[in-house]
Amino acid sequence: NYPELKGKVAVITGSSKGIGRAVAERYAKEGVHVVLNYRSSEDEMNEVIRGIEASGGKAVAVKGDVAEEGLAEKMIEKAVSEFGKMDIFVNNAGVQVEAKTHEMELDNWKKIIDTNLTGTFLGVRAALKYFVEHEIQGNIINMSSVHEVIPRPGYTHYAASKGGVKMFTKSVALEYAPNKIRVNAIAPGAIDTPINEETMQDPEEKKGLEALIPTHEIGRPEQISAVAAWLASDESSYVTGTTIFADGGLSLYPSFGPENK
Ligand code: NAD
Incomplete structure (x- = not known):
């Protein structure tokens, strides 16, 4: 803690x-008041809020699409009106849709880039504006992916978006280091969440994925929220402009591993 x-x-x-x-629940457990966001599933959102409140935490939610200008500002306004300030901004929302590059519809490309990369920019911009104006030494955390470094056939737009998040994170960290605003990214490997539902429900695919990961374990959301808690804490006070990989070794060129000799 x-x-x-x-x-x-x-x-x-x-x-x-x-x-x-998972990040919301972990932060709430740490006593952080959280402003959450959902796009359409109000019932799911309310369930998360009820859970946090039941364990003594404070949570509110704002509906909206991260790719649209204005949502980030609305979330910060909500933080200020409900809880008096904003200290930590986590750009987590992300999507992926499989497509061969030579057949990829422009709309598909745009959806991924708009959500994962432009959405991150809009969140970062609003957070920076608030931190700079109020002289707050705030904390920004961007959810990247191992695909900020590992190529991803079939999802080239996703890899491009996360590669963008990586360099955007580093550049912003350097730009605002004098303001003592820390900006970092997290690169999860394969984590058991709804985004991977199809793989998780297909025993063969799941086995194949486990075989690919050097520790042979698919990650849990709590193993990522633990990194988000550490990055928000003072324990990481000297860490800025970096990506923390939490991936069971997936980014270590597994084909060079001892089992492939
Ligand atoms: P998920 O699909 O389970 O959850 C994503 C959340 O983002 C959902 O609540 C969804 O409604 C929301 N969202 C999507 N588009 C949005 C938009 N335009 N505006 C607002 N909200 C939107 O996915 P997840 O696995 O929890 O992924 C979270 C982040 O972690 C993403 O950025 C993803 O790229 C990244 N990531 C996930 C994995 C993994 O294996 N699960 C691995 C690497 C990176």
């Missing part, structure tokens, strides 16, 4: 399920 997180206020995009939900 990180006692310094108690009473802080965090905004987390795409937090009705998966990793975003």
Whole structure:
């Protein structure tokens, strides 16, 4: 636990399920008041809020699409009106849709880039504006992926978006280091969330995925939210502009591993 997180206020995009939900629940457990976001599933969102409130935490939600200008500002306004301030902004919302590149519809490309990369930009911009104007030494965390470095055939737009998130994170971190605003990314490997539902429900595919991961374990959302808690805490006070990989070794060129000799 990180006692310094108690009473802080965090905004987390795409937090009705998966990793975003786990980050919300972990932050709430640390005593962070959370402003959550969902696009359509109000029931799911309410369930997350009820769960947090039942364990003594404070949570509110704002509906909207991260790709649209204005949502991030609305979430920060909500943080200020409900909890008095905003300290931590987590750009988590992300999507993937499989397509061969030579057949990829422009709409598909745009949806991935608009959500994963432009959505991150819009969140980062709004958070920076708030932090700079209020002279807050805030914290920004962007959900990247191992595909910020591992090529991903069939999802080339996804890999492009996460590669973009990586360099955007580093550049922003450098630009705002003098303001003591920390900006980092997390690169999850294969995590058991709704985004991977199809793979998780197909025993053959699941086995194949486990075989690919050096530790042979598919990750849990809690193993990612633990990194998000550490990055928000003072324990990481000297860490900025980096990506923390939590991937069971997936980014270590597994084909060079001892089992492939
Ligand atoms: P998920 O599909 O389970 O959850 C994604 C959340 O984002 C959902 O709540 C969804 O409604 C929301 N969302 C999607 N598009 C949105 C939009 N335009 N506006 C607002 N909300 C939107 O996925 P997840 O696995 O929890 O993924 C979370 C993040 O982690 C994503 O950025 C994803 O790319 C990244 N990631 C996931 C994995 C994995 O294996 N699960 C691996 C690497 C990176």
